[in-house]
Amino acid sequence: MDFRRGQRREDPEINLIPMIDILLVIMIFLMVSTTFVHQHGLNIALPSGSKNNSELSREKSIEVEMTLSGMVSVDRHNWTRRPAELTSLLGDKLKYPGETYVVIRADKNLSHGSVMQVVSDFQGLGFNHFSLVTEDLRQ
Numbered sequence: 096m097d098f099r100r101g102q103r104r105e106d107p108e109i110n111l112i113p114m115i116d117i118l119l120v121i122m123i124f125l126m127v128s129t130t131f132v133h134q135h136g137l138n139i140a141l142p143s144g145s146k147n148n149s150e151l152s153r154e155k156s157i158e159v160e161m162t163l164s165g166m167v168s169v170d171r172h173n174w175t176r177r178p179a180e181l182t183s184l185l186g187d188k189l190k191y192p193g194e195t196y197v198v199i200r201a202d203k204n205l206s207h208g209s210v211m212q213v214v215s216d217f218q219g220l221g222f223n224h225f226s227l228v229t230e231d232l233r234q
Contacts, residue, residue, distance in 0.1 A: 157188055157222075159213060161201040167213060181216060192221035200228045
């Protein structure tokens, strides 16, 4: 028996307007809340490494040491960051800059900008192989 013979059946429909309203409110909330997020730099202690750079020979490497006080030494000679002085300190190693490695030993609390300035000074002379020395964990 079909009791609904004379009645017209309505198709179910989903009302999208309340859903759009909710999505707009969520979107406005996210836009407002993300403008107040401040990204602060983190104080990160750099990790120690396990690779030792002792396999580089002294003839094909230049050792640069950088302290937190700003003192820079090249092959155990103090360097005042003048390009002419760097040229005189390097001597014969300037003949083959593509084959020479620059080994940088920098204090872990030194800013990256200071290290990059020294790297850029050496790049200006044609050096392109750099190695950063870390504390050896195998000791």
